[in-house]
Each structure stands twice: as structure tokens, then as C-alpha cells.
Amino acid sequence: xxxxxxxxxxxxxxxxxxxxxxxxxxxxxxxxxxxxxxxxxxxxxxxxxxxxxxxxxxxxxxxxxxxxxxxxxxxxxxxxxxxxxxxxxxxxxxxxxxxxxxxxxxxxxxxxxxxxxxxxxxxxxxxxxxxxxxxxxxxxxxxxxxxxxxxxxxxxxxxxxxxxxxxxxxxxxxxxxxxx
Numbered sequence: 001x002x003x004x005x006x007x008x009x010x011x012x013x014x015x016x017x018x019x020x021x022x023x024x025x026x027x028x029x030x031x032x033x034x035x036x037x038x039x040x041x042x043x044x045x046x047x048x049x050x051x052x053x054x055x056x057x058x059x060x061x062x063x064x065x066x067x068x069x070x071x072x073x074x075x076x077x078x079x080x081x082x083x084x085x086x087x088x089x090x091x092x093x094x095x096x097x098x099x100x101x102x103x104x105x106x107x108x109x110x111x112x113x114x115x116x117x118x119x120x121x122x123x124x125x126x127x128x129x130x131x132x133x134x135x136x137x138x139x140x141x142x143x144x145x146x147x148x149x150x151x152x153x154x155x156x157x158x159x160x161x162x163x164x165x166x167x168x169x170x171x172x173x174x175x176x177x178x179x180x
Contacts (some may be wrong), residue, residue, distance in 0.1 A: 002051055003162045004043040006058065006104055009173060010036055010124065011152045014070065018089060018126060021147075025140045028087060028127035035171055038068075038091065038124050040101050040157060043113060050111065055175055057107040058159060063179045066096030067151040070124065073144045075137065084130035087137075089147055091122035100157065100179075155179050 010018075019033040043054065069092040076086045091097065101120055109115055129137055159175045 001045045001047060004046050004051060004054065004174075005039055005160050005162065006041045006043065006108075007037040007039045007158055007160055008068070008154055009156075009158050009176075010038060011154075014149055014152055017149050018070070018124065021126065021144065024144075025087070025127065025129070025132060025136070027132040027136070028129050030127045031125055032168065035168070036124060036126075037158075037160070037171070038122060041104050041108060041116060043108065050113075053111040054108065054113070055159060057111045058104065058157075058175070058177050061100075061103050061107055061177065063100050063103060063157075064096060065153055065155045065179045066094060066100075068092070068094055068097060068154050069151040070149040071147060073126075073141060073147050074123070075129065075141065078130075084128045085137075086125050087127040087129050087140075088123040088125050091124070092151075094122075097122060097154075104157075 015033050015036045018036055022030045022033075046054065070089045071092045072090045074088050074090060076088065078085050098120070101122075105116060132140075156176045156178050158173045158177070161172045161174050162169045163172075164170075
């Protein structure tokens with residue numbers, strides 16, 4: 001079994017901008033800059049034969065390049081009072097991104113992957129904030145909620161595998177799919 005997800009591997013310029021926020025919130029566990037990505041669809045544990053079908057389905061997609069920008073910050077609060085919450089950077093509204101996401105979802109369902117039940121909220125995870133006091137987190141949010149980046153052109157998306165590591169998951173880009 002292999003754990004898979006489909007994502008946009010953000011260009012270095014965006015990763016560097018986001019990494020500039022690192023260290024500005026004591027107690028946060030920041031995502032490594034090389035691991036920053038925009039998940040389009042989490043697939044989960046997959047048999048090798050199904051992974052091959054996923055690759056074939058994604059390879060057959062046709063999509064156009066598009067511009068993407070990040071805006072604002074937010075936090076997903078966990079269900080439990082002491083669980084880890086996720087600090088994120090939002091993605092500016094993008095119809096081409098939504099269209100690509102729908103194409104990916106349809107392709108995955110055609111090979112037997114169960115439909116995603118959650119509404120797609122495009123974001124880039126920045127940090128886990130389970131040890132940050134609420135007032136400190138609120139102050140950080142107020143200081144960074146006007147985050148805006150320049151647009152960058154997205155010309156591909158990627159099928160990633162994920163394996164647990166000693167400190168963090170290890171992401172491996174398995175296949176890149178070109179957008180024209």
C-alpha cells in the first residue's frame with residue numbers, strides 16, 4: 001500500500017515568501033519549506049495496481065496553465081479542545097483551479113476512488129499550532145491576515161506519495177502532469 005495525494009508543488013518564490021513567516025509564532029511546528037504544497041485531493045492508502053490506474057487517469061487529463069496567488073491567513077481548529085490546529089495561507093479565488101480540481105475528482109472517481117466528502121477549501125498548510133496559547137495565536141493572525149502574494153503561473157500538478165518519518169511525513173513527487 002502507498003499513501004497518495006494530488007497537489008500543486010508551489011514555485012520556490014511562493015515557498016520562500018511563506019517561509020519568511022517561520023519563527024514569527026513561538027511554539028508553532030512549521031512545515032518544512034520544501035514540503036509546502038497545495039493539496040488538490042487526498043487519496044489515502046492505495047494498492048499498487050490502483051495507484052497505476054490513478055496515474056493513468058491523471059495522465060489523461062488536459063488542463064490549461066493558470067495564475068495563482070495566496071491571500072490571508074487562517075486556522076483550522078481541531079474538533080477536540082487539545083488537538084492540533086493547522087495554520088494556513090489561503091488561495092485567491094481561481095476558477096481555473098476549481099476546474100482542475102473538479103477534473104481530478106472526476107478522474108479519480110472513474111477509477112473507483114470514493115468521492116471527497118469535504119468541500120474543497122484551497123489552502124496551504126503552514127504549521128501545527130497545538131502548543132500556542134489562544135491570545136498569542138490571535139495576535140499572530142491579526143498581524144498576518146492581510147497576507148498577499150504576487151501571482152505565479154502554475155504549469156503542472158503532481159501525484160505525491162507520503163510516508164511517515166521520525167519528525168514529519170516524507171513527501172515524494174511520483175509523477176508530474178503538465179498543464180498547457
